[in-house]
Amino acid sequence: MAALCRGRYRWKRINCFHVLTRNLTGKYDFDLVVVGGGSGGLACSKEAAQLGLKVAVLDYVEPSAKGTKWGLGGTCVNVGCIPKKLMHQAALLGTAVKDAKKYGWQISGPVCHDWVTMAEAVQNHVRSLNWGHRVQLQDKKVKYLNMNGSLLDQHTVKGLSKAGKETILTARNIVVTTGGRPRYPTNIPGAVEHGLTSDDIFWLKKSPGKTLVVGASYVALECAGFLTGVGMDTTVMVRSIALRGFDQQMAGLVTDYMEAYGTKFAWRSVPKRVDKLSSGALQVTWVDSLTGNEQKDTFDSVLWAVGRAPETKALGLDKLGVQLNKQTGKIVVGADESSSVPNIYAFGDIGEDRPELTPTAIKAGKLLARRLAGHSTELMNYDNVATTVFTPLEYGCVGLSEEEAEMRHGKDGIEVYHAFYKPLEFTVAERDASQCYLKVVCERAGDQKILGLHFTGPNAGEVTQGFALGFQCGATYSHLLQTVGIHPTCAEELTKVHITKRSGLDAMVTGC
Structure with a gap:
């Protein structure tokens, strides 16, 4: 064993365990260069460094069309999950203040929201995360370069700084995790000049005022939801359907609730x-x-949420022969996140047929790092990944x-158990619970394996996360019924669901 401690191998002490790692660097500057400092890229780089590889990360934020820019951490930290959830919480607190009066809280005077206070608090938290990521990279001895990275060949990355300085790095392996950015419609005059995207909304210094949100993705609905919740006059313009790719019955419940909550919808509108x-308003x-009728209205802000485009154009992938999906622009990857060119890998939002979700990118990045370091052969499992839309x-x-x-099993091959329920918290507050609903989609035959689980209601993410574990264990409908619920909670309704859609019986939950 002593001999192994010399030459090409060395011992490292990692988390109180001795791990044997190989010094792979050889003729390259680094074992691994990661292009893109989002959640997935950072997770991959830190894991690889902890396993003994020499790692560098390049990250650079091209300002949005409105000039918005931010620090290290990618979409989720800066213009996605984190600021979104905090502003969603601000909206929920507004609803809670209204409920509080019914619960006996004496609230004197009018209650109003101040955008500037909220925005400053959210932005300060995001900046603290930016700093934290830089510190973590330093602590784990990952070289961080605030540069725009592009690939010269399968082992070479060119970094370009804001000042125009070039740096060449060579690496045994290169990982591309540059993610995506919001699209602007290219055929609508004034869209870019006068519009915002999700890259801008969280960094506004003043209230967006009366806002038109164009699009019906989860990004569009989440933004419209918190804008309505903090008091903005908000309209969502929908070309066809809401939440494409999600269960459409659930999508309908989400938008019905939003309409009742105060968000306006312009359906089937382009x-x-x-x-x-001249007043400064946007017409x-x-x-x-359907009718072909033309309509007009004025707004203070127009927020485009019509999809996202992968950040692949400036990477030089076409010159290297890296295969892209011509329609989406995303990198075609294998089960091990490999591209069509050896030693070049990609995952996260930039990978074709990959969920655009932060946790999947983080986990995929860590697993890839372990494989590249020779510590594991485990692949990322993209099946049955849970998610939540943070609408009102x-x-x-x-x-x-x-x-x-x-579609997969046939209408007669599935059984759908469902229930409308009323959260206990809604009762005293006299809130409408018409859209609080859950359903469990199962195979109809055999043990009735659960194929899908859907839930609208308070804290849906917290509820769904626990049940997602069951999917990894092959949960069946009988497993669900054998689970004892926690009373009184909304989640317990999933353990009691027994009415099938096929029966036609009333699915409203009554009593305990």
């Missing part, structure tokens, strides 16, 4: 142009796709939608 008036012209009434899900389950 924006035509955006003009800035939006759109067409009702949250929607959590894991597994297949009812539509997808029916």
Whole structure:
């Protein structure tokens, strides 16, 4: 063993365990260079460094069309999950203040929201996370370069600083995790000049005021939800359907609740142009796709949430022969996150057919690092990844939608158990619970394996996370019924669900 401690191998003490690692650097500057400092790229780089590899990370934020820029950490930290959830919480607190009066709290005077106070607090928290990521990289001896990275060949990365300085790095392996950025519509006059995206909304110094949100993705609905919740006059313009790719019955419940909550919807509408008036207001012209009628209204802000584009164009991948999906622009990857070119890997939002979710990118990055370091052969399992849409009434899900389950197994091959329920918290507050609903989609035959689980209600993410574990263990409907619920909670309703859609019986929960 002493001989192994010399030459190409060395012992490292990691988390109180001795791990044998190989010095792979050889003729390269680094064992691994990661291009992109989002959640996945950071997780991959830190894991690789902890396993003994010499690692560098390049990260650079190209300012948005409005000039918004931010620090290390990628979309989730700066313009996604983190600020979104905090602003969602601000909106929930506004609803809680209204409920509080029914619970006996004496609240004198009008209650109003101050955007500036909220925005400063959220932005300060994000900046603290930016700093924390830099410290972590330093502590784990990962070299961080605030540079725009591009690939020269399968072992060479060029870094370009803001000042135009070039740095060349060579690496045994290169990982691309540059993620994506919001799209602007290219065929609508005034869209770019006068519009915002999710890259901007969280960094506004003043209130966006009366806002039109164009799009019906989860990003669009989440932003519209918290804007309504903090008191903005908010309209969502939907071309076709809401939450494409999600269970459509659940999507309908989410938007029904939002309408009751105060968000306006312009259904089947397509924006035509955006003009800035002399008053400073934005006049939006759109067409009702059913009637063909043209309509106009004025707004203070227009937020485009019409999809995201992968950050692949400036990477030089075409010159290297890295295969991209021509329609999406994403990198085609294998089960091990490898691209079509040896030694180049990609995962996260930039990978074709990968969920655009932070936790999947983090886990995939760690597993890839372990494989590259020779410590594991485990691949990322992308099946049954749970997620939650943080709309005013949250929607959590894991597994297949009812539509997808029916497509795969046939209508007679599935059984759907469902229930409408009323959260106890809604009773005293006299809140409408018409859209609080859950359903469990199962195979109809045999043990009735659970194929999909869907839940709209308070704290949907917290509820869904626990049940997602069951999917990894092959949960069946009988397992669900054998689980004793926690009373009184919303989550317990999932353990009691027994009415099938097929039966046609009333699915409203009454009593305990």
